[in-house]
Amino acid sequence: MTETADPSDATGAGRVTHCGPALVSPRGVEAQTCVVADGAATWARTYYRNTRGEELRAILSLMGPAGRTVRTHCVVPAVDEPGTCETPREEGRGGAEGYTAVAEFAAGGDPDGPLLLRSGSVRAPSRAG
Template identity: 60%
Template sequence: MSALLAVVLLAVLLPLAGAAAGPAGSFDEDVLAKDVPARDMPAKDVPARGVPAKNGDVRAKADTPVEALGDGTDGTAGKPAKQARTSGLLSGLGLTTAAQCGPELASPEGVEAQTCVLSQGRDTWARTYYRNGTGEELSAVLTLMGPDGRTVQMHCAVDEGDEPGACETPRERTAGEPEAYSAVAEFAAPADADGSEGQDQGEGRPMLLRSGSNAAPATGS
């Protein structure tokens, strides 16, 4: 587990989040980032599935202005309001918002994602940034895991297209240190016509990508 986690205060992180983000306060602030070794975060036994995206550098660039982006609070994909000045899944994370992010991953089927735990003031929540190039709508399940064993889960519809999107959990009052939280997002293909469900988010709905906030990239899908 040697992956680095980017701890961010408003700015740019990776080439996917450039045009996708839910509400984390204002998206017009500058981000200050610090790399944190993955070993300092609880592993939660959730491996990443996928391979690093081509531009998956998890180091943030400080003092880079970004544009306001979309909203994902209703559990659906956040629609980008306008193109950010910088590329990447993580663009801006709001006023004094700290982010602990795993690596940007990509699946052979064309899904790219990066998942973060965000904290602002007394609140902590999870957000995953994605781009769905599979040619069909997918489903995603985003889970925030707290230090007290509490979990918060959000189901999101992931529209197909080249534009990045975002899905996030509701905010909750931080219990302990934000660094004790972790998050994982699982992306699956659509269900069969009969709507049957089984393992991996449903029979006929194979897991395409698993993206964690503190998981090292793994080969395979």
């Protein structure tokens, strides 16, 4: 697990990320998915690279306390450059330790196409222990 001040945040004050491992699929997708918390706001972010040569679709889900889920659909361009996808920020309910995130990548034009990669965060350690 990675728990760090988020380097993409210009202020850096109080922002924490909890990330799962960086994964590489033999099908041309690389991703790492995180839960990000900054003050009272919490959201999911996935960092990706698409080397497949075709546009992909990603579904990024943030799962929180009491079964609450926020889901975002992202287009992943057919360029071999790093990119990101984020869910909307929501008012946190109990801190980042109550949240997990999952990103699923599939071919862009076929809703029944195979899953190319599933990337997830890890649950943050609770403050109690």
